[in-house]
Amino acid sequence: MTGVTFLRILGIDPGYAIVGYGVVDCRNGRYLPVEYGAVTTQAGADFSMRLQEIYEGMQELLSRLKPQAAAVEKLYFSNNKTTGIGVAEARGVILLSLSQGGVPLFEYTPMQVKQAVTGYGKALKPQVQEMTRRLLRLRSAPKPDDTADALALAICHGQAAGSSLRRELLLQNRDPGKVI
Numbered sequence: 001m002t003g004v005t006f007l008r009i010l011g012i013d014p015g016y017a018i019v020g021y022g023v024v025d026c027r028n029g030r031y032l033p034v035e036y037g038a039v040t041t042q043a044g045a046d047f048s049m050r051l052q053e054i055y056e057g058m059q060e061l062l063s064r065l066k067p068q069a070a071a072v073e074k075l076y077f078s079n080n081k082t083t084g085i086g087v088a089e090a091r092g093v094i095l096l097s098l099s100q101g102g103v104p105l106f107e108y109t110p111m112q113v114k115q116a117v118t119g120y121g122k123a124l125k126p127q128v129q130e131m132t133r134r135l136l137r138l139r140s141a142p143k144p145d146d147t148a149d150a151l152a153l154a155i156c157h158g159q160a161a162g163s164s165l166r167r168e169l170l171l172q173n174r175d176p177g178k179v180i
Contacts, residue, residue, distance in 0.1 A: 008024075018038045020146025062101040068103070070105050072107055073113070074108060
């Protein structure tokens, strides 16, 4: 079929207790959910073991689901810097997994995700979850929230990847590990 565009996108909401993930097939501007869930680690476990669990979970997902692109939330620090550092370390493990798997990485801010999914960059979390549910034709919003956020990230990338600007940037940048 000519003119058919297809992209399998892995959305990731990084964390060290819960890493939300959502895989979406984007075909001609329509989104089809493939799989979504969370890689979880046990509270109180040695932090290095938690990072190892995240790494192994990511390796398994990449091997099984074979995404063509990954959309990961950019980090920003608010009040709790200690939690932010742990999330940043977990995010580093996630980025390493993607790089080793040869999966091109794209980063989006929460505002970009909200804009892409709802049309309003300051939308509230329940609004984003409801639009994600509708766009994927799901019966209910995915739980936990990290999973819904990961699916929204995948949709955001599907919107951006379909733009002429993104296609042009992709043509100019053939290094799959480089962040655009």
